[in-house]
Amino acid sequence: SALVCFREVRSFLGNPLKAGEGYAAGIGVKMSAAQLFPPWEPPPAFHPRPADGGLVQRVTKLTEFVARNGAQFEEVMRQKQHGNPEFGFLFGGEGSPYYRWVLYCTIHSLNPDLPLEAQQQHGGHHQQTAVMGGNLVEALPAELRSEFSGVLDRLNGTKEIIKASQRQFLQHYVHARGLAAMMLERCQQSSDYTKQLHLIYLINDILVHSVQSSASQPEVLQMVRDGFHPVLSAIISSAYAQSGRSEDAKQRLQKIVNMWGDRGVFGPETVAELSAGAFEGGQPVGSVPQAAAAAPPEQGGYPPQHTSALPPWQAAMPPPPHPPP
Incomplete structure (x- = not known):
């Protein structure tokens, strides 16, 4: 399969992909964007999503790996897939313009389903000559990066703070990929399971609110989904590992993932994919350390006797008004 081939190439390059690790889990890896899109050239033209679902899947997966590993990965894939019609887009064949557009968007934290001009109108921060280097986080405008870092610094488990953070x-939302990458980075840097839970509660609030508002703002839901999908398994996996891979933590986190299916955030296949990526590799041991099971009261944490996956005010949120697409 294409995924097996991508893993083989990654291993060949000397950095094998770990279980459950998405492309954005490597946000510390610098991307050689200038090699792929020289700064003196205009960005590739917008290209709509092809009707061929298999082609879209191959393009999406390859762009994630190339964005993480750079131009060398693309070159090795060309060598290995020479003559393979399924990867004709690497050689100017079917899907080539779409591949170049999606790769550009993946590197620069853009939504491939919207023309660049539309995203400029919504966000006001993207310029036609997008940032030519760095990673998903570095591609964010410096002012926004600083602002959202402060949001994450102030995050705790209270309803008021989570709601305010969700609104920010x-x-x-047009920068959802970069902001989601910041949240992954913060989660992986944290040694506090409770703080990681607060981050996951914020993600849940963002996702559920996007579904509930999708009737009037469908583009927001699409961008938010696209932004979080690549990093959710890594975020859940990081919290699970910090808990000591306890059965209690696994059940709590699994309930949250399942809820995203129940509330129409993701379909069943995506929920299964997220679960497999989050919990594979190592059996749960022991229980959640008492210090990590609940936040201190002054931090707005949850009492130890609370057993729901989410705080009561989130667990009671109504389901979306329509089923998932």
Whole structure:
């Protein structure tokens, strides 16, 4: 399969992909964007999503790997897939313009389903000559990066703070990929399971609110989904590992993932994919350390006797008004 081939190439390059690790889990890896899109050339033209679902899947997966590993990965794939019609887009064949557009968008934290001009109108921060280097986080405007870092610094488990943080995220939804990458980075840097839970509660609030508002703002839901999908398994996996891979933590986190299916955030296949990526590799041991099971009261944490996956005010949120697409 294409995924097996991608993993083989990654291993060949000397950095094998770990279980459950998405492309954005490597946000510390610098991307050689200038090699792929020289700064003196205009960005590739917008190209709509092809009707061939298999082609879209291959393009999406390859762009994620190339964005993480750079131009060398693309070149090795060309060598290995020479003559393979399924990868004709690497050689100017069917899907080539779409591949170049999606690769550009993946590198620069853009939504491939919207023309560049539309995203400029929504966000006001993207310029036609997008940032030619760095990673998903570095591609964010410096002011927004600083602002959202402060949001994450202030995050705790209270309803008021999570709601305010959700609103600030959604004000900049066109940058969802970069902001989601910041949240992954913060989660992986944290040694506090409770703080990681607060981050996951914020993600849940963003996702559910986007579904509930999708009737009037469908483009927001699409961008938010696209932004979080690549990093959710890594975020859940990081919290699970920090808990000591306890059965209690696994059940709590699995309930949240399942809820995204119940509330129409993701379809069943995506929920299964997220679960497999989050919990594979290592059996749960022990229980959640008492210090990590609940936040201190002054931090707005949850009492130890609370057993729901989410705080009561989130667990009671109504389901979306329509089923998932």
